[in-house]
Amino acid sequence: MDDKAKRQLGELLVDxxxxxEVLSANTQALDEYPELQQHLLLKSQNSIAFRKALRDKTFTKEEYRDAILLRLDWIGYELASSLDLDFLIQRVAALVGSDLESIKTLSIQEIGEANLSKLLHMMGSHIIAHPESNKSRFPWQSVRGQANPAFWRRADLAFDMxxxxxxxxxxxxxxxKDKYDIPVPQSxxxxxxxYxxxxxxxxxxSWKEES
Incomplete structure (x- = not known):
């Protein structure tokens, strides 16, 4: 560490x-200091804005939670779509056969606790093993070869239909497919x-303009 870096570090230590403020920019690095991490999370500007919105009844905590779950629902779908789910398909096929509508009412017990546990484990392992593949927010941003740009450039037309x-x-x-000769992704x-x-x-x- 050179003298300039040492001086800057010293300035931080006394201020x-x-x-x-610097530490709050990356609170995940403070996992070994949970009390400090929690303090910074609660004192961040975004956390303060969140609590103010709750007080002002801009939204409820349940609505905020539901928005998080909606996002996680989509992320989970994207992750699971990249996995080999034949074990799950075979289990469901044995239960409902060709009755697609019946899938919507299957319970945890019917699908199988072990199968669901296996799925969650596979998703968690995929996130850890392939962090670079989890950065896309939308399907057209996917880096896993499933983006299907030919379709997503025409997503507005599909929305109209x-x-x-x-x-x-x-x-x-x-x-x-009849009109544009392009299949629509199931997602x-x-x-x-x-959305x-x-x-x-x-x-x-912006993606469409650039692609």
Missing amino acids: QDKLL YQQGYNSHWKLNSAF FVRFVRD GDPRLIPEWT
């Missing part, structure tokens, strides 16, 4: 407020329900 009544994957895929209907019109998503509009 506690500045030191806390969805609004016209083609609101199941089977209907939308058939109509869109698209879910995407529409979660709506892609034209209202800045990440999509």
Whole structure:
């Protein structure tokens, strides 16, 4: 460490407020100091803004939680789609056969606690083993070879067809493929329900302009 770096470190050590500001930028690095980590999390500007919004009844804690779960739901779907789920498919097929609608009402016990536990373990292992593949927020940003850019460039057209009544994957895929000769990913209907019109998503509009 050169003299300039030592001087800057010394300035931080004697200026506690500045030191806390620097540390708060990466609280995950403070796992070995849980009390300090918790203090910084509670004192961050975003945490203060969150508590103020609760007091002002901008939203409820339950609504905030539901927004988190909605995002995790999509992340979980994206992660699981990249895994080999034949064991799960075979289990469900043995239960419902060709009755696709019955899948929606299967219980944890019917799917199997061991199967669900295995799935969660696989997802966790994938996150740890492939951190670089978990950075995409939207399907067209995927780096796992599943982005399907030919379709996502026309996602606005697929959304319009969805609004016209083609609101199941089977209907939308058939109509869109007939018109544009491009299949619709199974995740698209879910995407529409979660995010709506892609034209209202800045990440999509900028990606389309650049691609």
